[in-house]
Amino acid sequence: MSVRTRFGRVRQTLGSSIERFERVFDSERNQDNLAAFLFVLPNLVVFSVFLFGPVLFAFYLSFTDWNVLTADPNWVGLDNYVGILTPAPWADGWAVLDTPTTNLWWHAVKQTATYTIGTVPLAISGGLCAALLLDRDIRQKQLFRAAYFMPVMLSGAVSAIIWRWILNQDGIVNTVLEPIGLAHNWGGDPSTALFAVMLIAVWGGIGFNMIIFLAGLQNIPEELYDAARIDGTNGWQRFRHVTWPNLQNTYFFVIVLSIISSFQVFAIAMTFAEGGPYYATTTIAMLIYQEAFEHGQMGEAAAMAFVLFSIIFAFSYYQYTVRGNEEVNY
Incomplete structure (x- = not known):
């Protein structure tokens, strides 16, 4: 397959994706949903980093024997x-x-x-x-x-x-x-x-x-x-x-x-x-x-x-x- 053919297929794929994206957000309702999501996005990021992340780490710690004075958690299972x-x-x-x-x-x-x-x-x-x-x-x-x-x-x-x-x-x-x-x-x-x-x-x-x-x-x-x-x-x-x-x-x-x-x-x-x-x-x-x-x-x-x-x-x-x-x- 020639380079020109590959480039044509990539351009066609990108064009189709862009058209689908435009159709999804073409309506006013979908544009409002996108704006609402963008407003909520910073809070989701903060929640994931400072709340959800520590919860996952605490869940991992629950399966370890870790004292704050020791170096690394020791896996103990249940x-x-x-x-x-x-x-x-x-x-x-x-x-x-x-x-x-x-x-x-x-x-x-x-x-x-x-x-x-x-x-x-x-x-x-x-x-x-x-x-x-x-x-x-x-x-x-x-x-x-x-x-x-x-x-x-x-x-x-x-x-x-x-x-x-x-x-x-x-x-x-x-x-x-x-x-x-x-x-x-x-x-x-x-x-x-x-x-x-x-x-x-x-x-x-x-x-x-x-x-x-x-x-x-x-x-x-x-x-x-x-x-x-x-x-x-x-x-x-x-x-x-x-x-x-x-x-x-x-x-x-x-x-x-x-x-x-x-x-x-x-x-x-x-x-x-x-x-x-x-x-x-x-x-x-x-x-x-x-x-x-x-x-x-x-x-x-x-x-x-x-x-x-x-x-x-x-x-x-x-x-x-x-x-x-x-x-x-x-």
């Missing part, structure tokens, strides 16, 4: 995953869950689950009640909304410091309870330290959920309430048949976000009691931090992080595929 998951929680009559030194991972899972069960329902129900009260025409409504939302503007660490001072042995709470003999070291007792952390989370979670529920309430058409009043319904019936069905999407979003956040709790537990006393406030995120940055076991900490990711992913997948497809009955 040993990190087997090590953190054994012995199983049901071994020895579930005694593993009551003995942190036997398996600290399952103890942290139990503490995190207890924290989630204790905080999520209270924070959601409290936020809904506050939203229902502040959605009415009352005096100083904006002031009350700001007061309820104020804890959300504080970081978890700041909130924990404030409540640690309030619940201290010589704090405000014990000053009030001491005359009646109910003073207690709330943060220093292993039996009450986790409940103190839960109190902080509920205090801050109510305001955040209130704002989301308020947004949902304000999107409900007033005509539905007018029709319900014409039918002679009372306040509870309007809530049951009008408000609640129209808040299903909002409620679904709040519960998913609250549970995911509760499984990632770290700042409150770290600042309030640093995981103690006697592992009472050691949550999963707290344990991952301790293994990685206090004990230097990066490989084991990475394995714990991906097990936590699997738990959150499984829950989210269930919520969006099973509960998300349920029909709302009005």
Whole structure:
């Protein structure tokens, strides 16, 4: 084949490609899509380099035994995953869950689950009640909304410091309870330290959920309430048949976000009691931090992080595929 023939075929191929490209982006809609992609492209690049890349590296580290003081990671396969998951929680009559030194991972899972069960329902129900009260025409409504939302503007660490001072042995709470003999070291007792952390989370979670529920309430058409009043319904019936069905999407979003956040709790537990006393406030995120940055076991900490990711992913997948497809009955 001559050089001229080859050159002709290459030119023909390039011409066809250019024509196809022009046809794809000839329409105004496709041009808008291309412009939108170009605007998003820098964010995709940053995400890939600074977020997705480290996630892949952490996944690799989860299969290694790497201490920050050593030179190179040592490949150990699934040993990190087997090590953190054994012995199983049901071994020895579930005694593993009551003995942190036997398996600290399952103890942290139990503490995190207890924290989630204790905080999520209270924070959601409290936020809904506050939203229902502040959605009415009352005096100083904006002031009350700001007061309820104020804890959300504080970081978890700041909130924990404030409540640690309030619940201290010589704090405000014990000053009030001491005359009646109910003073207690709330943060220093292993039996009450986790409940103190839960109190902080509920205090801050109510305001955040209130704002989301308020947004949902304000999107409900007033005509539905007018029709319900014409039918002679009372306040509870309007809530049951009008408000609640129209808040299903909002409620679904709040519960998913609250549970995911509760499984990632770290700042409150770290600042309030640093995981103690006697592992009472050691949550999963707290344990991952301790293994990685206090004990230097990066490989084991990475394995714990991906097990936590699997738990959150499984829950989210269930919520969006099973509960998300349920029909709302009005």
